[in-house]
Amino acid sequence: MKIRNLVGIKSLILVVSLFCVVRGNAQLYVGANYHPHDDKNIEKIKNDIELMKAAGFTCVRMGHLAWDVYEPAEGQFDFAWFDKVMDLMNEAGIKVILDIAIRPAPIWLHQKFPSIDVVDANGNVRYPNHRYMDDVGDPNYQEYALRYTDVLTKHYAGHPALLAFGIDNESGDGPISYSETVRQRFIDWLKERYGNIDKLNSAWATQRWSRRLNQFNEVGLPAEGAKNGAPEKILDFRRFVSDEVNGILFKVLEVVNTNAPNALTNTNAWYYSQMKYIDYSEIAYSGKMTRQGCGFYPGNSLTSNWGVMGALFGISRIQFESTNPFWCNESTTMTAVPNSIRKSAYATLLYGNQMVCGWTWQSMWAGEEQYLQGMLDWDGMPNRKYDEYMQIASEFKKIEKFFPYQLKAEVGLAFSFPGQIASNSFPEQHDSQLQACWNLFYRRNMDSRVLEISKSKLDYKLLIVPGVTVMDTITAAKIRTYVKDGGTIIMTSNSAIVDTSGQVFVTTRPGMLNDVFGIRLGGYEETESMNEISRKAYKGQKLEFVYNGKPLDTETARFDLIDLKGAEVIGRLTSLDKDYPIMTVNKYGKGRAIYIGLPAKGEVLGALLDDLIIELGIEKGPVVPAGIMARQIDKNHFLYLNVSGEPKEIQMNGKSKSLLFDKEYTGNFTIAPYEPEFIEVK
Numbered sequence: 001m002k003i004r005n006l007v008g009i010k011s012l013i014l015v016v017s018l019f020c021v022v023r024g025n026a027q028l029y030v031g032a033n034y035h036p037h038d039d040k041n042i043e044k045i046k047n048d049i050e051l052m053k054a055a056g057f058t059c060v061r062m063g064h065l066a067w068d069v070y071e072p073a074e075g076q077f078d079f080a081w082f083d084k085v086m087d088l089m090n091e092a093g094i095k096v097i098l099d100i101a102i103r104p105a106p107i108w109l110h111q112k113f114p115s116i117d118v119v120d121a122n123g124n125v126r127y128p129n130h131r132y133m134d135d136v137g138d139p140n141y142q143e144y145a146l147r148y149t150d151v152l153t154k155h156y157a158g159h160p161a162l163l164a165f166g167i168d169n170e171s172g173d174g175p176i177s178y179s180e181t182v183r184q185r186f187i188d189w190l191k192e193r194y195g196n197i198d199k200l201n202s203a204w205a206t207q208r209w210s211r212r213l214n215q216f217n218e219v220g221l222p223a224e225g226a227k228n229g230a231p232e233k234i235l236d237f238r239r240f241v242s243d244e245v246n247g248i249l250f251k252v253l254e255v256v257n258t259n260a261p262n263a264l265t266n267t268n269a270w271y272y273s274q275m276k277y278i279d280y281s282e283i284a285y286s287g288k289m290t291r292q293g294c295g296f297y298p299g300n301s302l303t304s305n306w307g308v309m310g311a312l313f314g315i316s317r318i319q320f321e322s323t324n325p326f327w328c329n330e331s332t333t334m335t336a337v338p339n340s341i342r343k344s345a346y347a348t349l350l351y352g353n354q355m356v357c358g359w360t361w362q363s364m365w366a367g368e369e370q371y372l373q374g375m376l377d378w379d380g381m382p383n384r385k386y387d388e389y390m391q392i393a394s395e396f397k398k399i400e401k402f403f404p405y406q407l408k409a410e411v412g413l414a415f416s417f418p419g420q421i422a423s424n425s426f427p428e429q430h431d432s433q434l435q436a437c438w439n440l441f442y443r444r445n446m447d448s449r450v451l452e453i454s455k456s457k458l459d460y461k462l463l464i465v466p467g468v469t470v471m472d473t474i475t476a477a478k479i480r481t482y483v484k485d486g487g488t489i490i491m492t493s494n495s496a497i498v499d500t501s502g503q504v505f506v507t508t509r510p511g512m513l514n515d516v517f518g519i520r521l522g523g524y525e526e527t528e529s530m531n532e533i534s535r536k537a538y539k540g541q542k543l544e545f546v547y548n549g550k551p552l553d554t555e556t557a558r559f560d561l562i563d564l565k566g567a568e569v570i571g572r573l574t575s576l577d578k579d580y581p582i583m584t585v586n587k588y589g590k591g592r593a594i595y596i597g598l599p600a601k602g603e604v605l606g607a608l609l610d611d612l613i614i615e616l617g618i619e620k621g622p623v624v625p626a627g628i629m630a631r632q633i634d635k636n637h638f639l640y641l642n643v644s645g646e647p648k649e650i651q652m653n654g655k656s657k658s659l660l661f662d663k664e665y666t667g668n669f670t671i672a673p674y675e676p677e678f679i680e681v682k
Contacts, residue, residue, distance in 0.1 A: 028354055028400040029163075030393035031059035031094065032361035032375060033330060037069040039365075040081050044380065048361065049092050051382060056393035060089060061329050061357050063099035064169060065131060068106035071148055079155055090161035097266055097329060097357075098156055099166035100252060102145040103174070105134045113140035119179035121224030130368070132174025132275075137185055137244030145248065149255045157260035164264035164291060165256050166329070171245055172271035172278045178221050187216045189240045203501040204232045231425060235470075235502040238421045242278040253288045266291040266327055269318045272431065279417035281452040284320040292318050295330035295359065296348060302340040302674055305643050308347050313438050315351045317415065317450045325354035325404040333358050333374050333385045339674055341388050345396075346641045346676040350631045354404040356396075358389050399659055399678045402633050409447040410618045412460040413437050416452070418470040419495075422502055426469070426494050427557035428599040433466035433492055436600040440609055443602075445621025445630045458482045461616045463489045466600040471496040471505075476512035483516055484589030488616060490608070491517065491593070492600045493524075493560050510595070517593045518567030518586030524558045533577040544575035545604060547583060548611075552603050560597030567595070571608075583608070624650060628671070638679045642671040655682045 032052065036045050052060070062085070063070075071077050089096050110116050110128055118126045118133045126133060134141060156162055194200040197213055206212045211230070213219060222229040222237050249267075256265055267289060271280035283289050294314050299307030319326050328348055332341060345356045360374040375386035413434060423430040434450070441448040449460070454474045463482060468475075468491075476496075483489055496510030505511035509521040527541045536544060541555040547570065559573060562581050571583025582597045598604050613620060622630040627644030637659075642648050649670050656665045660678045663669075671677050 026401045026403060027058070028349075028356075028396040028403050029059040029095070029327070030356050030389060030396055031057040031061070032358045032389070033064060034060040034062050034361045035064070035066075036062065036082070036085050037066050038362070042081075042084060045085055046088060047380070048376075049088050049094065051376075051386070052094060052361075053092050055386060055390040056397065057094060057389075058393070059095045059097065059163060059355065059357060060361075061097040061099065061166065063101055063166065065101050065104060066099075067101045067104070067148060068108070070152060071106065073108055074112065077151055077155075086156065086159050086161045090159070094161070095163035096159075096161045097164045097166050097327075098152075098162060099169060100149050100152055100256070102149065102168055102248070102252060103134050103136065103171075104128060104131045105141060105145070109141070109144055110134075113138070115179065115181045116141045117179070118175050118177040119182075120175070121178045121221070123178075125179075126175070132170070134174070135177040135179065135182060136248050137241075138181060142248055142251065146251055146255055149252050150259065153256050153259040153263075157263060162260075162263060164266045165260065167249060167252050167256070167265055167267040167289065169268045170270040170273065170295070171249060171267065172269075172276045172280070173273035174275055176224070176241055176276055178224065183219070183221050185244070186221065186237065186240050187219050189243065190219060190236065191216055193236070203236075203503075204230060205503060231422065231498075232502040235418060235421050238277070239279075239418065241276065242282075242417065245276070245278045246280075246282045249283055250286070250288070257288070264290045266293045266329060268293055268295050268329055270295060272314075272317065277417075277420065280318065281320060281415065281417065281455060284318070284322060285452065285455040287322075290324055291327045291354075292320075292322055292324070293327040293329040293355075294318050296328035296344065296353075296356075297330070297332050298340075298344045298347075300332070300334060300336045300340065302337040302343060303645055308344050308643070309439065309442055310435075311344070312347060312351055312442065313435050315348065315353065316413075316438060316448070317434070319352065319450070320415075321449050321451050321456060323406065326352045327355040327357070328353050329355060329357045330359040331356045333360060334372060336385065338384060338388065341385065342392050342395075342676075343641065343643065343674050345392050346639070347629060347643070349403060349405060349639060350629055350641070352405050352407055356389075356392060358385070395660055395676075399639075402637050402678075405631060405633055405639075407447040407449065408619070409449040410461045410616075411441065411446070411448045412451045412456065412458065412463045413448055414453050414463065414465045414468050415450050416468040416470060416475075418500070418502075419468040422469040422498055423467055423494055426467075428467060428494065430467045430469060430494070433494070433600040436602060437464050437466045437605065440602055440605060444613075445624065445628075446618075447631075453478055458487065461488065461618050462612055463487060464600075465489060465491040465495050467492055467494040469494050469497050470500060470502070471498070471511045471513070472500045473512065479513060480516055480588075483591035483593050486590035488591055488612060489593050490596065490605070490612075492596045493558070493598055513593075514565070516586070516588045517584070517595045518565050518588070519584055519595055520563040520565050521597075522561040522563060524560050526558055527556055530576050534575050535577065536575045538575050542575075543573055543598075545571060545582065545598070546574050547571040547607050550607065552607075554598065554601055554603050556598050556601075562595070562597050567593075570594075571596070624648070636681045638681070640671055640677045640679065642673055642675050642677075645673045647672055650677075650679075652679075652681075656680060657682065 298311040364370040508514040567584035567586035569581040573580040629641040
C-alpha cells in the first residue's frame, strides 16, 4: 500500500476556475479502496456497492497497482468489465478516483525490455518479485507508461462517476536501479548540469583520493546506501533519481490534462520513503496535482497519539502551501482498536483533509497483503471496521458544509530535499528536525505550513529553518530579503553547512548568511566527550540549557561553537566546563535572525516560541485543556477532538450547540475520552 506563454496562462485559469467550482460545493468524502479486479464477479460487485451505499460511502479508489488488468498483453486493452463497475458506481452515487497504475509495470513489459529491470549496486538484475521494481527513467518504460495513460484517460475522461485520476502511487518508494542504462542517463544529466568535465571535477572534489575524471564516460554510480562514497556524488545522483521520477509524473499529468482537462488529479505521495525519497516539492508547487494525497496510517492504537502525530505531519509535508483540499486516499483498517479510526479521521479534518478512504474494503484474498484485514472479512461479511466507517460517514455528513478546513498559518517551516540527503551525514537528519518544529504547533493547536524557501513567497510572521544543510544562492537571498524586510527567522544547527555541490563552505558559516545572523560558526563539539569535564557531572549526551534565566535539560550528540560577530546571546549551555553561547539573536534590517546551535527540539524551542508568538502577534490556537486538539473553523464554529483517556471540560461563554450530537449547551461542556465535538456558537 502502501505538489510561460498564453497556453500556460489559459491552463492556469482553467485550473483556478475548476478549483473554485469544486471548492464551492463543500463536501467530505468517505469511502474505501476497492479491488474488483480480484475476480471480476459482477454479482459480488453489485452486493459490495449496496453495502457501500448502506454505509453512506461517497467515493472509492480503484485501479491501484493494476496496469495489466486493463492491458493484459501488449496493446490488448480490456475495459468492458470495468465499464460496468464504473456505471454501477455512478448509479449508486459513488464517485471514483481511478488510479493510473503506471507502477508496477506488467511482467510482459519487463520481458520485452529487460532494461526496465532494477539492477542493484553489485550489478545483480533483480526479478520484479515485489511492487515498484521498475526503472521509471527508462525510455522504453516511459513510452509504454504514457501510452497506457493515454488510452485509459481517453476512455474514462467523460465518465460521470469519475472524481479524479490518480497519478501513480507512492512515487518515492521502490529500490533505486544501478544499471548501465541508468549510468548512461546519469552521465547525460551531468553533462547538462555542468557542461564540461572540469566543472564536474570541481563540484565532486575529485582531487581527493585520486578520483579525477578525464571524460564523462568515466563516471561511475555511487555505492548503494546513504554514506558509501563521496557526498558530492551521492547528492547529485539522488537529485538525478528525483528528477527522473518527477519527470515521468509531469509527463503523466500532461497526458491527463490534455485528455481530461476537467478532471481532478490526485496521488498517494509517499515521497519520503527511505527507499528512494524524491523532491516532491517540484510537483506540489507546480499546481498540476490538484488534490495532494497520502496514505494515512497512524497505527492501530486508540490511546497513543504518536502515530497520529506522525501521520498528520505526513499531510503537512505533502500539502506544502497548496490551499486546495487534501485527500487521505488511503486510511487504515487493519486491526485498529475500535474508535481509533474515527479518532484519527477527525484529526485529519484539522489539517485540511477532505477524504477518508479506507484501505481496504475487502480483506485480501491473495498475494503479499492477503493477511491484511479490511472492512469485509475474507468471506465478504462486514465487520466492526465497516461499522466504524459507516459512523464516520454519517457524522461527517452532518458537518461537511463547513469543510474542508482552510489553514490560516502565520508560521512557515522550511523543507529541503538536498538538505535531507546531505544531512544523512549528521546524527540528526533534516526530517527529524522539521518534525520536531511541526510538533510544537501541533501541541499548541496552531496552523503551520511546510514550505520550500526557494519556491515560497514567505508570507509568514515567523520562518523556521530546521537543519537545512544545503544552502543555495536563491534560498540565501530570499532569507536575507525576508529578514531585511522585517521577518523573524529561527535557524537551527546543521543549517547552511554545505553549498549546492555538497561541499562545506570555505567561507564563514552559516554559509552566505553569517552577517544576517551576526555570528561565525566554528566547529562543533561532541557532547558525550565534553561531559568528561561537566561541572554538573552530566553523562552521555545530556546538557543543561538556560534561556531567559530558566534552566532546561536537553540531549544532543553535538553542539555548535558560536563566535559573536554582532549578535546578542539569549541562551547558553551551562553544564560543561564553562558557559557556551548557544542561542543568539541579531538585528538585520527591519527584522531579526535567531540562531540555535542545537538541533530543533521542543525543550529548546518551546519557551522561545511562546515569547515570539506574543511579540509577533501570531494568532494562538483555541484555549483548551491538554489532550484536546482544536481549531476554530470559522467565526461561529469550532472542532474539538479529545485524544486523551479522560473527560475534558471546554470553557465556553453563553449558549452553543453540538451539530454532531444535537445537544444544547449553556456555558462549559465536557467531551468524553477519544470523542470529537463540533460546536456552533450562538
